[in-house]
Amino acid sequence: MNTYAATLLETVRSTRPLIHHITNTVTINDCANATLAIGAAPVMAGAIEEVGEMAGIAGALVLNIGTLSPAQVDAMVAAGKAANAHDIPVILDPVGVGATTLRTKSAEKILRECTVTIIKGNAGEIGVLAGSGGTVRGVDSGGCAGNPLEVARRCAERWSTVVAMTGETDIVCENGEAYLIRNGSPMMERLSGTGCMAASVVGAFAAAGDDPVKSAAAALIAFGLAGERAERESAGPYSFRTALFDELASLSQEIIISEAQVEQIRGI
Ligand SMILES: Nc1ncnc2c1ncn2[C@@H]1O[C@H](COP(=O)(O)OP(=O)(O)O)[C@@H](O)[C@H]1O
Ligand SMILES: Cc1ncsc1CCOP(=O)(O)O
Numbered sequence: 001m002n003t004y005a006a007t008l009l010e011t012v013r014s015t016r017p018l019i020h021h022i023t024n025t026v027t028i029n030d031c032a033n034a035t036l037a038i039g040a041a042p043v044m045a046g047a048i049e050e051v052g053e054m055a056g057i058a059g060a061l062v063l064n065i066g067t068l069s070p071a072q073v074d075a076m077v078a079a080g081k082a083a084n085a086h087d088i089p090v091i092l093d094p095v096g097v098g099a100t101t102l103r104t105k106s107a108e109k110i111l112r113e114c115t116v117t118i119i120k121g122n123a124g125e126i127g128v129l130a131g132s133g134g135t136v137r138g139v140d141s142g143g144c145a146g147n148p149l150e151v152a153r154r155c156a157e158r159w160s161t162v163v164a165m166t167g168e169t170d171i172v173c174e175n176g177e178a179y180l181i182r183n184g185s186p187m188m189e190r191l192s193g194t195g196c197m198a199a200s201v202v203g204a205f206a207a208a209g210d211d212p213v214k215s216a217a218a219a220l221i222a223f224g225l226a227g228e229r230a231e232r233e234s235a236g237p238y239s240f241r242t243a244l245f246d247e248l249a250s251l252s253q254e255i256i257i258s259e260a261q262v263e264q265i266r267g268i
């Protein structure tokens with residue numbers, strides 16, 4: 001996986017896929033810059049009149065419900081259907097699902113009406129979407145009920161997608177196969193937007209690759225490595241933020257090959 005992830009990073013940089021986002025108003029700029037830093041091209045486009053056209057020229061679509069409205073969810077569904085028609089991957093970041101009825105109903109509507117390739121969420125969000133229970137307070141995870149690997153597997157099975165559950169150890173799985181990724185930094189919890197940026201990086205790798213479970217794992221390795229390297233250079237959350245962008249931009253194949261901490265589990 002280390003070599004696979006390293007090669008996929010170079011593919012992101014050499015192909016510079018366009019990553020179409022419909023996302024929240026809190027971290028939209030960080031998502032654009034994280035996408036650029038890893039080597040892809042961001043575009044944020046949310047009007048229902050243009051999302052189909054934009055998804056048609058993109059390499060991946062990232063849907064993030066962080067500051068959703070019913071009208072925005074309709075645009076997400078339209079964009080998702082266009083992405084499906086063009087056969088590009090759709091990444092759903094179900095920010096705060098479970099915290100309110102609107103979030104839960106909206107995430108489920110997107111999952112029912114579009115084919116979502118990868119759900120990227122924290123443990124609480126994935127627990128809610130698995131139907132096994134998760135604690136979500138605002139956008140913060142209070143964890144999932146039960147064994148996290150089993151919860152991620154159930155979520156993947158329920159919605160027929162790849163699931164990328166983030167936390168101290170990231171779990172990426174689809175039926176039969178999982179990756180546990182131990183790169184990252186506790187500083188990533190102290191900065192708003194790291195989950196959203198993780199979804200953008202997953203979008204970039206999913207656009208460049210042809211195996212969504214491996215793409216998502218490679219993306220979280222890359223993002224986690226940038227986070228742990230940024231921690232060494234920072235004095236607090238805001239210098240960490242600057243260092244995180246710098247480390248995303250300077251991440252090399254050599255760093256991924258020598259520092260990725262990933263375990264593959266078969267037969268889950
Ligand atoms: N305690 C931690 N140690 C290492 N990495 C972490 C830790 N907490 C979060 N991360 C990393 O931060 C990113 C965002 O994850 P998370 O905090 O779970 O998302 P969210 O912001 O959606 O709650 C992921 O790449 C994850 O691996
Ligand atoms: C604070 C907040 N409120 C709505 S969206 C958002 C940002 C969430 O960012 P992340 O989940 O990536 O930390």
Ligand SMILES: [Mg+2]
Nearest residue numbers: 192193194195
């Ligand atoms: Mg966060």
